[in-house]
Amino acid sequence: MKNLFLSAAIVLGSLTSFASTSPIAITTVKSISIQDEFTEIKNEEVPSAVTNALKKAYPDAVLNKAYKNAASSQYKLEITVGDKVGSLYANADGSWVKK
DSSP, rough: HHHHHHHHHHHHHHHHHHHOOOOOOOOOOOOOOOOOOEEEEEEGGGGGGHHHHHHOOOOEEEEEEEEETTTEEEEOOOOOOOEEEEEEEEEETTTOOOO
């Protein structure tokens, strides 16, 4: 009987040593959105190279608004072609930029 109590105590004691809690790790994810700073300009201020490239690529396009990024000399053009509205990006020399 003494051996039964002793073996039961050893078994229960060994089970409790494995029942420890693990620390909870909190992971924080930070995302940074880099957005180019474009300032609105008049449509007349858009260089002729950009407007010529627009007329060549999209002959039926209507230029709604124009924006300029002073840091990279890029232009953002909001245009309408038929019933579709979109934005195009171009360099000052009229070459298109993919964004």
